[in-house]
Amino acid sequence: MSISSSALIASSSEIESGANIGARVRIGPFCTIAADVEIGDGTIIASHSVINGLTRIGHDNIIGQYSSIGEVNQDLKYANEPTGVVIGDRNRIEKNATIHRGTLQGRGWTTIGNDNCWLNNVHIGHDCLIGHATVIGNNSGLAGHVQLDDGVQVGSLCAVHQFCILGAHAQIADQSGVVQDVPPFVCAFGNHAFPIGFNELTPAFLEAGPHQQQALRALYDMLYHQGIPIEDVKKEAKRLAIKYPSMTFFNTFFSCSTRGIIR
Incomplete structure (x- = not known):
């Protein structure tokens, strides 16, 4: 003692x-x-x-x-x-x-x-x-x-299902139930939680610089606005990571995700 x-x-x-x-x-x-x-x-x-x-x-x-x-x-x-x-x-x-x-x-x-x-x-x-x-x-x-990566924000009265991963700087709105993995920088809401936007207010995004910000937004658009298969999004994230360090958030997330990604 x-x-x-x-x-x-x-x-x-x-x-x-x-x-x-x-x-x-x-x-x-x-x-x-x-x-x-x-x-x-x-x-x-x-x-x-x-x-x-x-x-x-x-x-x-x-x-x-x-x-x-x-x-x-x-x-x-x-x-x-x-x-x-x-x-x-x-x-x-x-x-x-x-x-x-x-x-x-x-x-x-x-x-x-x-x-x-x-x-x-x-x-x-x-x-x-x-x-x-x-x-x-x-x-x-x-x-x-459950895994919460750096900078994640979870609101009040939320529940996160076992084995879920919330990627870096994701944001979960109040009264949400999360049952699948949430990619980095994604804002989600609802029960079951679904994507509602991109988290542009987190310091990691604001400090990234315009070119990296554009790359991060482009990957979000591939995930949620263009109907591109997830395997193709993963390949693009690896390609972009050569030039943009912030893309490491997505590569790390994709390598760990097992429950499926909210779409």
Whole structure:
């Protein structure tokens, strides 16, 4: 057990022997931190939160009250194997979050990157893989094995089906149900979610420059306005990637997509 002398822990919270608590960590009242948990420097854990299992939390995160992180997942095959949760740095996770540990049948770990911002009552299922700078609205949930690439925005009251992939900088409108993969930069809405446009407001697009912007829009038009077979779109994305680095978002997405793409 290692608790930094600069950590501030409420007297009503329970820190089990074996936990590692970094410098300047603040843990509010009535929290429980299990023995195998590591919490990095400067992270704030608000009151009544439970952090369990093999959970690794980086530095300068904010985790809201009544959150449950690293708890046993909802996969009926899970038999208490040593799986866990890894959370990066500078994430803001608001109240009542539930983030479940991985499974041996999946990645083994539920993995979350850096600089994400999630509002109240967000659920992250087992084995999810989440990149950097994503946004998830109130009362939205990701089923098991979901992948969110960098910059994805998910609105409030949304549900994402297991094994779905949301490509980089995709945007899902409020109250949507996603059951297939969503390509990069695509805006989607509805239940089941369907494409409604191209996300021109994301910083990755605005900073790309006019020639790359034109190439990205052209690929979107091939997908949704020209009726071109998906295999031909994939070939064009590979060709364009030689000249336009932003096209890597699409190539990475196409190489991972298995559930079919919203059309």
